[in-house]
Amino acid sequence: MSHSHDEDPACAAAHGHVRPEEAGQPEETGRPEKAGRTLVAVFASPVADHLLRFGVELGFRPILLEPDPDRGLGGLSAASVAVVREVGDHLDGTADVVVTDHHRAEIGPILRDVLGSPARWIGIMGSPRHEGPHVRALTELGVPPGEIARVHRPIGLNIGSRTPPEIAVATLAGLIADRNGRPGGFAH
Template sequence: MTRPDVDPACAVAHGSAEPPTRDRTLVAVFASPVADHLLHFGRDLGFRPLLVEPDPERAGAAREAGATLVDVAELDATADVVVTDHHRVELGPVLRDVLARPVRWIGVMGNPRHPAPHVAALTELGVAEADIARVHRPIGLNIGSRTPPEIAVATLAGLLADRNNRPGGFEF
């Protein structure tokens, strides 16, 4: 049996040591119920949780609810970006701007059985195919999630697997 005082991972799991500092940022794009859960759970998982919301009214409501809002121009190489609503009219311009940043990972939520609206939106804006290919869809682990908290958990599980170089991954 591994003793918590010998194995660092075990010590963290038993609460006798602090988890290692993470330098990863979780960016939810568009205020939504899924974004709320992503940012809440993401904080608990060691991500710095941020929200990008271009609509001033929605941004104000999210800020009042405690979200930390940022502009796309502030995103850096620590950012894992999750677009939580693929129906928003701002989808193309926001994703184009995210793709111009040195972010680590970009994903768009959506049912893999339906066409990916971000592809058409980005193509219409003249974004190169190679850049469009950087956008993951579907995202998260295929666990049959349906509700906002389940979708957030599946998405974060995939990001954790990726962060920890594990095969949980994003493949369906």
């Protein structure tokens, strides 16, 4: 089957006519070292499990930031996901950071440190109906309001997601839209 020379690059990649990197998309090798963006899920949780698992398939280099050494990896494989205990050099300018549990006591110090890193995008799960606990925690740590405002909340596309896999899909869809300079949703 031949393809048209004026075929949309994403369509050409989807149909296997060109490799994803030729269409301006990350190569889907499943190998974290080849990814162009880093996805950091903060705190081991069911949503973190799905975010990082799906993130590998979408070309992200997956990292779990879990400060508590007594917490396990959940359903994740240590071979496919790097696990770190603190904010460090792995939060570079390619890092998209998603805080997956807004009830953890460490939320303030972790977010303060993430805000001090070169991470390109920072978000925290939570309902837009009330102020997130991160605002108070960061304020108490002396983080200026302008820095606190850099933390996106809510995160992901508004698709009515309720389960951990749905929340992960909505979040990743929002990050993909951002990566591609698109608004997300159905507005074209």
